[in-house]
Amino acid sequence: MARIDPHSHFDDLQPRVSRWQLRLRVDFPGRCLAGEVDLGFTRPASGVLDLDSKGLTLHRAWITATGAELPFELGPEAPILGQRLRLVLPPDTLGISLAYRTAPDAAGLQWLAPEQTEGGIRPFLFSQCQPIHARSLLPCQDSAAARVTYDAELVVPEGCRAVMAAGAVGDLDGAPGPEPGTRVFRFHMPQPIPSYLLALAVGDLDRRELSPRSRVWAEPATVDRAAWEFAQVEQLIEAAERLFGPYDWERFDLLVLPPAFPYGGMENPRLTFLTPTLLAGDRSLVDVVAHELAHSWTGNLVTNATAEHFWLNEGFTVWAERRILRALHGEAACCVAWAIGQNALDESLERFRDEPQLTLLRTRLDGVDPDDAFSSIPYEKGARLVAAMEQAVGEEAFHGFLRDYMARFRFTSITTEQFCAFAEERLPGLLRRVDADAWLHAPGMPAGAPVFRSGPLDQLTALSRGWDQGVRPDPDWARAWSPAELLVYLQNLPRALPLADCAWLDQALDLTGRGNHELLVEWLGIAAASAYAPAFERIRAVLARVGRMKYLRPLYAALGHHPDTRRLARECFAQAGPGYHALSRRVVQAELERYPAH
Ligand code: BES
Ligand code: ZN
Numbered sequence: 131m132a133r134i135d136p137h138s139h140f141d142d143l144q145p146r147v148s149r150w151q152l153r154l155r156v157d158f159p160g161r162c163l164a165g166e167v168d169l170g171f172t173r174p175a176s177g178v179l180d181l182d183s184k185g186l187t188l189h190r191a192w193i194t195a196t197g198a199e200l201p202f203e204l205g206p207e208a209p210i211l212g213q214r215l216r217l218v219l220p221p222d223t224l225g226i227s228l229a230y231r232t233a234p235d236a237a238g239l240q241w242l243a244p245e246q247t248e249g250g251i252r253p254f255l256f257s258q259c260q261p262i263h264a265r266s267l268l269p270c271q272d273s274a275a276a277r278v279t280y281d282a283e284l285v286v287p288e289g290c291r292a293v294m295a296a297g298a299v300g301d302l303d304g305a306p307g308p309e310p311g312t313r314v315f316r317f318h319m320p321q322p323i324p325s326y327l328l329a330l331a332v333g334d335l336d337r338r339e340l341s342p343r344s345r346v347w348a349e350p351a352t353v354d355r356a357a358w359e360f361a362q363v364e365q366l367i368e369a370a371e372r373l374f375g376p377y378d379w380e381r382f383d384l385l386v387l388p389p390a391f392p393y394g395g396m397e398n399p400r401l402t403f404l405t406p407t408l409l410a411g412d413r414s415l416v417d418v419v420a421h422e423l424a425h426s427w428t429g430n431l432v433t434n435a436t437a438e439h440f441w442l443n444e445g446f447t448v449w450a451e452r453r454i455l456r457a458l459h460g461e462a463a464c465c466v467a468w469a470i471g472q473n474a475l476d477e478s479l480e481r482f483r484d485e486p487q488l489t490l491l492r493t494r495l496d497g498v499d500p501d502d503a504f505s506s507i508p509y510e511k512g513a514r515l516v517a518a519m520e521q522a523v524g525e526e527a528f529h530g531f532l533r534d535y536m537a538r539f540r541f542t543s544i545t546t547e548q549f550c551a552f553a554e555e556r557l558p559g560l561l562r563r564v565d566a567d568a569w570l571h572a573p574g575m576p577a578g579a580p581v582f583r584s585g586p587l588d589q590l591t592a593l594s595r596g597w598d599q600g601v602r603p604d605p606d607w608a609r610a611w612s613p614a615e616l617l618v619y620l621q622n623l624p625r626a627l628p629l630a631d632c633a634w635l636d637q638a639l640d641l642t643g644r645g646n647h648e649l650l651v652e653w654l655g656i657a658a659a660s661a662y663a664p665a666f667e668r669i670r671a672v673l674a675r676v677g678r679m680k681y682l683r684p685l686y687a688a689l690g691h692h693p694d695t696r697r698l699a700r701e702c703f704a705q706a707g708p709g710y711h712a713l714s715r716r717v718v719q720a721e722l723e724r725y726p727a728h
Contacts, residue, residue: 135436136496137262138273139182139214145175147271148322149225150280155312156332158253158287161241164231165285167268168194174222182265182272184212185233191217194225202228210262210499215269228269238263240390240711247333247388248351252290254333254388256403258396258711261437261500264325275435275543277322285314286332293347293385295319295329295398302337321379321399322541324433329398331385340364340384343377348386352406356386359409359416366420369457374427374450375533378540382423390677392711394418397425397447405678407647414613414646417455417467424450432536433543437500441491442549445512449520452513461584466614468582469591473621475510479574482507486573491515492546501713515569517580519553522563531556546570590615594622597631605638613646620652625659626691632662642668651681658688661695673702677714686721696725 149170205214242254296319338357341364428446456464657665689699
């Protein structure tokens with residue numbers, strides 16, 4: 131057996147698919163992608179080929195060059211992996227073709243009705259393939275250990291536009307499609323990517339140029355706000371290049387999705403996907419853009435081989451994001467970001483108290499859905515391991531190491547063990563000095579993990595922790611805090627407060643009216659757990675509109691404390707649930723199931 135990925139039928143001894151050619155029609159009424167894909171091999175192939183597929187209907191398979199029919203066998207549906215698609219290739223096969231369509235409930239696609247968009251007129255479609263949902267878009271070797279380049283052709287209804295995480299071929303505005311009332315958009319992805327970085331979106335999209343190598347796409351009603359919010363993207367790219375070397379993906383475009391997008395950001399190469407909740411109106415949430423940008427080096431260039439090594443992607447990227455932040459905004463702002471991260475880490479450690487195996491960095495996920503293993507652990511524990519290594523050898527030596535690491539493994543996918551071997555070769559003894567074994571293979575946080583503190587930060591947390599003793603911030607002083615500082619203050623307050631205290635806070639810090647969703651949702655969590663009725667309308671509005679799991683989970687959890695708010699939560703879910711992404715729906719359902727019966 132040469133299976134190296136517990137979440138894929140990918141077998142390292144079998145032929146490697148290295149090229150896709152996709153020809154797909156985007157069928158909004160049928161909620162499916164339908165068409166063909168050609169799969170090309172690295173070298174002439176023969177014998178058994180196992181592919182991943184989930185919910186796909188396969189019509190036909192043939193040898194691309196000759197058209198000769200190829201028998202195929204679809205295995206039973208497994209809950210996490212989906213169905214194995216087995217084909218037997220005759221000798222010297224260069225490529226095969228498959229005609230298929232996706233399921234209306236494909237895990238990697240979200241189909242939005244016009245009402246779920248800002249414009250309200252056209253429907254919208256977007257994909258989210260990480261970690262293992264590419265298999266619901268096409269039959270493929272759906273493992274980060276395998277890479278492909280691709281060409282794609284998407285036929286969409288007139289009035290919609292298609293974008294992909296790839297280079298556009300020909301006119302950005304597409305060309306007349308094969309049938310009246312359609313347009314066709316063509317793409318080419320020259321850099322080899324793991325399947326989870328396949329990405330597409332279709333809808334009424336407009337664009338604004340931000341720099342010679344960056345533009346932002348969004349619905350017409352949002353695009354100007356988006357262009358303002360992200361106007362400084364070129365500065366981010368330049369800061370990142372100074373730290374990590376040249377940007378290798380040519381363009382760094384941004385796509386602002388409708389609010390149902392379940393994540394904050396997704397590092398789809400050349401076209402980062404973003405939630406519209408980043409449009410705070412004050413550029414205070416661009417750290418998410420810095421994070422997705424940093425993935426262009428840590429993640430997209432050097433990739434975790436499987437979900438069991440996810441910390442290699444996210445831990446390095448959080449560390450890199452904070453290096454970019456420090457370069458642009460200084461040490462103090464960076465320290466606040468680490469404190470916010472610490473809060474997320476503590477919450478995840480608490481959530482996995484009964485599943486300590488999910489708090490290791492190097493995880494074992496046989497039989498575990500990677501979406502269920504998702505937490506802040508690989509992010510924040512991972513980033514702290516990277517920081518510990520950096521502190522142990524000094525910034526300069528670590529930077530040299532990192533450059534070598536990226537040069538050595540660029541455009542490949544690696545395991546924790548490969549990373550460790552490389553670290554041992556280049557910086558002998560370092561892993562032992564930081565006790566990397568404890569970080570990687572033991573639950574919780576190792577003793578001696580780096581802590582990020584500063585005078586102003588300590589002052590802030592002391593202020594919130596004094597709440598029960600009657601300590602209150604001077605509202606004029608608090609108004610001068612940065613949004614991130616205010617967030618730290620709110621995060622360290624008691625989780626539920628007397629109603630009079632809620633009213634004081636709301637009024638003094640102007641909370642319910644905030645447009646910055648990090649702050650807003652942190653506050654609404656306190657308000658919900660306190661059953662503070664003046665915030666209920668705002669809670670309803672957020673839950674009705676926003677699909678980002680990071681916000682839905684804590685809000686629904688906080689609503690579980692009182693019968694009134696439980697009723698509110700159930701009402702909101704009954705109304706908004708059908709519009710949530712399937713993943714968000716699952717996360718919320720789990721929270722609701724934790725509510726007491728009455
Ligand atoms: N790659 C992740 C998002 C992701 C991870 C999607 C796993 C599916 C499975 C992305 O880079 C990310 O980490 N986004 C964060 C923002 C970041 C600033 C921590 C998010 O969405 O909140
Ligand atoms: Zn990330």
